[in-house]
Amino acid sequence: MTSNRPRRSDATRAAILDAARERFAADGYERATIRAIAADAAIDPSMVMRYYGSKEKLFAAAAHFDLRLPDFTQLPLEDTGTLLARHVLARWAGDETLFALLRAGVTNETAAERMRSIFADQLGPQVAKVCPDPAEAPVRAGLISSQVLGLALCRFVLRLPPVAEMTEDEAVRWLGPTLQRYLVGY
Amino acid sequence: MTSNRPRRSDATRAAILDAARERFAADGYERATIRAIAADAAIDPSMVMRYYGSKEKLFAAAAHFDLRLPDFTQLPLEDTGTLLARHVLARWAGDETLFALLRAGVTNETAAERMRSIFADQLGPQVAKVCPDPAEAPVRAGLISSQVLGLALCRFVLRLPPVAEMTEDEAVRWLGPTLQRYLVGY
DNA sequence: TCTGTTTGCCAACACCTGTTGGCATCCAGT
DNA sequence: ACTGGATGCCAACAGGTGTTGGCAAACAGA
Numbered sequence: 001m002t003s004n005r006p007r008r009s010d011a012t013r014a015a016i017l018d019a020a021r022e023r024f025a026a027d028g029y030e031r032a033t034i035r036a037i038a039a040d041a042a043i044d045p046s047m048v049m050r051y052y053g054s055k056e057k058l059f060a061a062a063a064h065f066d067l068r069l070p071d072f073t074q075l076p077l078e079d080t081g082t083l084l085a086r087h088v089l090a091r092w093a094g095d096e097t098l099f100a101l102l103r104a105g106v107t108n109e110t111a112a113e114r115m116r117s118i119f120a121d122q123l124g125p126q127v128a129k130v131c132p133d134p135a136e137a138p139v140r141a142g143l144i145s146s147q148v149l150g151l152a153l154c155r156f157v158l159r160l161p162p163v164a165e166m167t168e169d170e171a172v173r174w175l176g177p178t179l180q181r182y183l184v185g186y
Numbered sequence: 187m188t189s190n191r192p193r194r195s196d197a198t199r200a201a202i203l204d205a206a207r208e209r210f211a212a213d214g215y216e217r218a219t220i221r222a223i224a225a226d227a228a229i230d231p232s233m234v235m236r237y238y239g240s241k242e243k244l245f246a247a248a249a250h251f252d253l254r255l256p257d258f259t260q261l262p263l264e265d266t267g268t269l270l271a272r273h274v275l276a277r278w279a280g281d282e283t284l285f286a287l288l289r290a291g292v293t294n295e296t297a298a299e300r301m302r303s304i305f306a307d308q309l310g311p312q313v314a315k316v317c318p319d320p321a322e323a324p325v326r327a328g329l330i331s332s333q334v335l336g337l338a339l340c341r342f343v344l345r346l347p348p349v350a351e352m353t354e355d356e357a358v359r360w361l362g363p364t365l366q367r368y369l370v371g372y
Numbered sequence: 373t374c375t376g377t378t379t380g381c382c383a384a385c386a387c388c389t390g391t392t393g394g395c396a397t398c399c400a401g402t
Numbered sequence: 403a404c405t406g407g408a409t410g411c412c413a414a415c416a417g418g419t420g421t422t423g424g425c426a427a428a429c430a431g432a
Contacts, residue, residue: 163331
């Protein structure tokens with residue numbers, strides 16, 4: 001059994017996870033210290049260790065992410081690229097977990113593996129449903145990942161001015177056709 | 187005067203820079219330690235400090251990069267996207283400095299600023315020469331950056347299997363039309 | 373009310389970090 | 403041959419890191 005009845009420390013556990021996500025997202029894996037995370041959660045650093053075992057395991061626990069992709073087969077085929085662009089950008093803005101994964105994934109193998117699995121297991125199957133040849137789905141999903149992650153990198157992490165200052169609509173207008181081509185074009 | 191006559195320690199200085207680039211590229215900014223860099227260069231850590239002052243200044247000295255873009259006006263306009271894709275991927279493979287900038291840029295502000303200036307000062311002006319309205323050049327250059335950096339991120343850093351295993355030709359075939367559209371299309 | 377477990381904090385460990393100062397050694401210019 | 407600076411290494415500092423063990427208080431079940 002993994003699910004037990006509620007414990008008295010559940011609030012603390014949740015506070016640690018929240019603080020961890022925030023710190024990992026803002027500072028990356030190595031600069032986010034257990035002491036800082038504990039301070040944010042207003043508890044002692046040793047509690048983090050007791051409840052999560054190690055920094056690495058804490059990250060693994062904090063970095064679960066679901067893209068919540070819609071079912072591509074229910075979408076008008078010619079708008080899929082644009083809708084996908086809009087969905088992903090919105091999803092990105094609403095949850096800092098993806099920031100944490102992006103910032104940490106560059107130097108931490110656990111984070112990189114998590115990132116890979118998100119785009120392989122969540123995006124890949126949806127792409128397979130609509131692309132011309134299902135055998136191409138992994139490559140197409142990879143290309144989509146590259147454009148989406150690249151925009152997030154430039155917009156939120158590196159803060160390239162023209163990309164960072166772009167409105168979300170503008171970004172969607174540019175990315176839409178690109179993703180559409182990666183989905184079903186050649 | 188910044189250029190003096192050759193010093194006896196020039197070889198050491200160069201060895202430090204080489205080792206620094208390699209470590210920053212492989213490990214990112216915080217995990218690349220001065221001690222490790224010094225060990226690679228087969229000298230004492232204190233020499234790094236004497237010759238470069240601090241870790242931050244060492245990075246700044248090691249992370250100069252020139253994209254060596256061709257003159258876009260000399261290229262056939264309809265092939266510019268593909269040629270640009272090919273050039274950038276080749277440039278990426280031939281110099282680990284860009285890796286260092288990408289890995290470090292995620293957590294280090296100096297590296298991020300350097301990255302911004304590369305794509306603004308080197309790519310921007312070339313884009314301005316060929317895009318329909320020069321006022322759009324920064325945005326177009328930013329979009330190109332996002333796709334190029336995104337591919338590098340997925341291919342070399344996160345190692346998304348389908349992107350990492352793609353041949354360079356295949357990557358160029360996919361990116362070419364995207365960059366072409368970001369350059370001159372709508 | 374007694375008892376065992378949970379929750380929390382404190383203090384400390386062992387290690388690693390960037391960084392500094394001192395002391396030999398080598399070399400170039402006279 | 404002598405001297406002053408350049409080159410290099412060693413040892414150490416001060417501060418920060420993940421992590422651990424012990425002890426007090428709070429709680430839950432009897």
